[in-house]
Amino acid sequence: MKTSQILKERVGGLWEKYVKHEFVKQMKEGTLPQESFRYYLIQDSKYVEVMLRGLMRASSFAPSSQATQILSTILNTRDKGMEVHNYLLDKLGITHEEITNTGYNLANYAYTRHLYYYSTKGWKEFLSAWAPCMWGYYEVGKYVADSPNQLFSKWAEFYASDEYKRRVEAILGALDSYEFSEDLLIPFSASVRFEIMFWEYSLRREETPFYELI
Incomplete structure (x- = not known):
């Protein structure tokens, strides 16, 4: 069995709690409050910034062929992802200034610290910590894609796409x-738990007291 499949199997029911979380179910049904989705997009924007920094840091440990493949796949599919992201920010009136000036909630603060820590440990360790995010969002995207809410289906459009699937395949490969x-298993399992927390905090729109990452 492949390493990724073993890791997914070993976290057991946590994976289903992640990809079928109440936040995700409400997106699929079109019933998620818009303010919760707006809150999520701001926190996710902050997460992605640190995640990409972690990727660049970890790639210094990677075999050149793997790093090149993953980075080129992300760059080659970046336009579609940015198009969808910017569309949603515009529709919800979210500015880059608002993203910058909004603090990290506790789940996001801990998750980004976790990712960046493993980016300093080694390439395979970072891949294990990073894979749940990328892999899980492909499953979530396919699940939410037929949402009756245009914003949610538009969000899912990219994650369910062939372009995004190529990213996931490169990372899992x-x-x-x-x-x-x-x-x-330690970083993989922790990341699944952080993903669950990310949905929960967004659903509740928790306070965002952390303004700086150190």
Whole structure:
């Protein structure tokens, strides 16, 4: 069995709690409050910025072929992702200044610190910490794609796309080049838990007291 499949199997029911969280179900049904979605998009924008910094840091440990493939895949599919992201920000009146001036909620603060920590440990460790986000969003995107709410279906459009699927395949392919070890389960499992927390905090629109990442 591939390493990624073992990791997913080992987290058990946590994976289903992540990809079928109440936040996700409400997006699919079209009943998620717009303010919760707006809150989520701001926090996600902040997360992605740190995640990309972590990727660049971790890629210094990577075999050049793997780093090149993953980075080129992301760059080659960046336009579609940015098009959807900017469309949603515009529709919800979210400015870059608002994103910058909004604090990190506790889940996002912890999750981004977790990712950046593993970006300093090694390539396979970072891949294990990063994979739940990228892989899970592909499943979530396909699940939410037929939402009756135009904003939610538009959001899911990119994550359910072939372009995004290529990103996931490149990341999982790199992760699967390493043999499974219990050490990889630790960052993978923690990231799944952080993803669940990310949905929960967005659903409740928790306070955002953390303004700086150190």
